[in-house]
Amino acid sequence: MTTRPLGAQISHMLAARGVDTIFGIPGVHNQEMYRGIEEAGITHVLARHEQGAGFMADGYARASGRPGVCYVITGPGLTNAMTPLGQAYSDSVPVLAISSCLDETAATQGQLHQMKDQRAAAETVCDWSHEARTAQAAYALIDRALQEFETLRPRPKHIQVPIAALEGRAPEPPRSYALCRQNTVDISACFDPILAAKRPLFILGGGAKNSQFTIQNALSKLGAAAFETYAGRGLAQRLARNFGTFLARSDSADVIGAADVVVLVGTELAETDLWRTDPGLQGRVIHVDVDPASFRFEGALNLQCTAGAFFEELLQKLEGHTAVADWTDEEVANARATWRAQVMAERPGITQVADALYEVVADMDCTIFSDMTQFAYAAKETWPCEFEGRWHHPTGFGTLGYALPAAIGGVVARGGAPTMAIAGDYGFQYTVQELGTAVELGLPLPIILWDNGKLKEIEESMVRAQIPPNAVIAHNPDFVALAKAYGAYGEAPKSLAEMQELTRAALEADGPTLIYVTPEVLEG
Numbered sequence: 210m211t212t213r214p215l216g217a218q219i220s221h222m223l224a225a226r227g228v229d230t231i232f233g234i235p236g237v238h239n240q241e242m243y244r245g246i247e248e249a250g251i252t253h254v255l256a257r258h259e260q261g262a263g264f265m266a267d268g269y270a271r272a273s274g275r276p277g278v279c280y281v282i283t284g285p286g287l288t289n290a291m292t293p294l295g296q297a298y299s300d301s302v303p304v305l306a307i308s309s310c311l312d313e314t315a316a317t318q319g320q321l322h323q324m325k326d327q328r329a330a331a332e333t334v335c336d337w338s339h340e341a342r343t344a345q346a347a348y349a350l351i352d353r354a355l356q357e358f359e360t361l362r363p364r365p366k367h368i369q370v371p372i373a374a375l376e377g378r379a380p381e382p383p384r385s386y387a388l389c390r391q392n393t394v395d396i397s398a399c400f401d402p403i404l405a406a407k408r409p410l411f412i413l414g415g416g417a418k419n420s421q422f423t424i425q426n427a428l429s430k431l432g433a434a435a436f437e438t439y440a441g442r443g444l445a446q447r448l449a450r451n452f453g454t455f456l457a458r459s460d461s462a463d464v465i466g467a468a469d470v471v472v473l474v475g476t477e478l479a480e481t482d483l484w485r486t487d488p489g490l491q492g493r494v495i496h497v498d499v500d501p502a503s504f505r506f507e508g509a510l511n512l513q514c515t516a517g518a519f520f521e522e523l524l525q526k527l528e529g530h531t532a533v534a535d536w537t538d539e540e541v542a543n544a545r546a547t548w549r550a551q552v553m554a555e556r557p558g559i560t561q562v563a564d565a566l567y568e569v570v571a572d573m574d575c576t577i578f579s580d581m582t583q584f585a586y587a588a589k590e591t592w593p594c595e596f597e598g599r600w601h602h603p604t605g606f607g608t609l610g611y612a613l614p615a616a617i618g619g620v621v622a623r624g625g626a627p628t629m630a631i632a633g634d635y636g637f638q639y640t641v642q643e644l645g646t647a648v649e650l651g652l653p654l655p656i657i658l659w660d661n662g663k664l665k666e667i668e669e670s671m672v673r674a675q676i677p678p679n680a681v682i683a684h685n686p687d688f689v690a691l692a693k694a695y696g697a698y699g700e701a702p703k704s705l706a707e708m709q710e711l712t713r714a715a716l717e718a719d720g721p722t723l724i725y726v727t728p729e730v731l732e733g
Contacts, residue, residue: 221249228276237321241309242309257646259281261614268616270297270304271302275622281306293608301362305366306335307368311372328340335366408534409472410465414438414476424474432450437453443595469493563587578601582632617654621652631659634688648695653721692722
């Protein structure tokens with residue numbers, strides 16, 4: 210057997226498990242983890258801040274469907290990464306953070322990067338956080354994390370390894386691991402009410418991903434209608450009876466209430482899905498999810514299984530079935546038109562800009578990563594998504610600064626395939642330094658920077674609450690000049706047509722392009 214320092218063995222183990230990219234920043238406390246990266250054949254992407262490294266791992270995971278991995282140092286390296294880990298937890302993203310830790314903290318004070326309890330701090334934003342004091346423990350925890358990503362609800366994990374253990378010689382890790390999948394659940398009891406329903410309605414969440422075509426086939430044969438959560442966008446896009454991602458519209462509760470059977474698949478209908486306390490459930494509720502913690506609706510028939518297994522069996526039950534559903538294409542189209550008009554009235558101009566951008570990428574398989582900005586809030590409801598997993602937003606945790614680094618991770622995962630970042634002027638500045646990483650990698654990444662001159666969403670919220678708007682206007686830099694200072698391209702279009710032309714060019718460029726857009730673009 211080949212012995213190596215444990216830090217090197219960990220990289221070799223990850224490579225053997227299919228990890229091809231790691232995002233991170235080296236430091237004196239985790240340098241042993243870097244000893245084996247190149248030898249293992251793994252690409253390392255150097256972030257400019259650990260928050261960026263975590264978001265890149267998140268974006269990589271969302272775009273690829275594989276775990277995103279980041280390496281961070283002890284103390285501040287880990288705490289800097291806790292925001293993206295919290296985002297990954299709330300949005301069910303498989304991110305594995307591996308950090309170094311001090312050998313002991315109880316008897317010695319004043320050490321570099323010392324924390325009272327680093328492991329416990331990470332556990333507040335992760336599914337679990339454990340310390341591996343031996344090589345065998347490190348190997349077991351890595352395999353446990355990878356297994357759980359595939360068999361349970363995917364949420365971030367943190368493993369920390371003492372510096373001395375990373376430096377010590379360690380045997381080779383196990384060559385492979387066997388997945389321990391859940392037993393098949395008997396879901397046959399739920400199909401009779403679904404097949405007999407006059408107005409069956411499916412609400413599809415992010416947990417239903419990887420089943421798009423099965424879902425659309427089943428719902429089409431059933432004559433059912435559907436809603437998509439923000440995380441489930443694209444799952445039912447091609448169905449005429451898809452109400453879209455308008456769940457947050459208050460009168461969507463009336464549509465849900467008119468269904469005699471509502472099937473929730475891969476969603477817990479959280480606050481950030483609905484923005485109201487009452488979802489409007491009146492009929493029979495069937496809830497399908499891999500996570501039993503999602504089951505919270507009284508009287509529901511709860512089925513702990515994957516969306517894929519559920520819809521595959523549903524398709525079998527539909528053989529020879531004659532649809533009895535009485536939803537009409539017209540009522541769905543009318544509802545969507547009404548809700549789109551509401552979005553346009555609430556955020557004037559944004560939908561027109563989003564429509565112009567969509568025209569650019571409508572015929573290409575483009576993935577979007579958006580930030581917490583009014584532009585994204587409007588576009589999330591109105592931008593068509595032909596395929597699942599093509600729009601990614603920091604929905605649950607709602608952190609600023611997500612779009613740029615996550616898009617970098619997404620471009621890396623997709624091998625340079627069309628990818629776009631959409632950010633507001635304020636959120637962009639949280640992680641603007643990651644422009645350096647995008648330039649370094651030569652990524653063809655258009656970055657749409659929407660600048661309405663203020664924290665407009667907060668200003669409007671203050672006005673609604675009868676609070677005099679305060680601290681909602683900040684001094685901004687010359688964003689185009691800033692992008693160029695990093696070595697990126699920078700443009701400020703004067704019209705929608707020019708914005709479209711610049712975006713097309715950015716998707717073919719040899720580096721990132723910041724496209725600075727203000728409401729004045731509508732006047733050009």
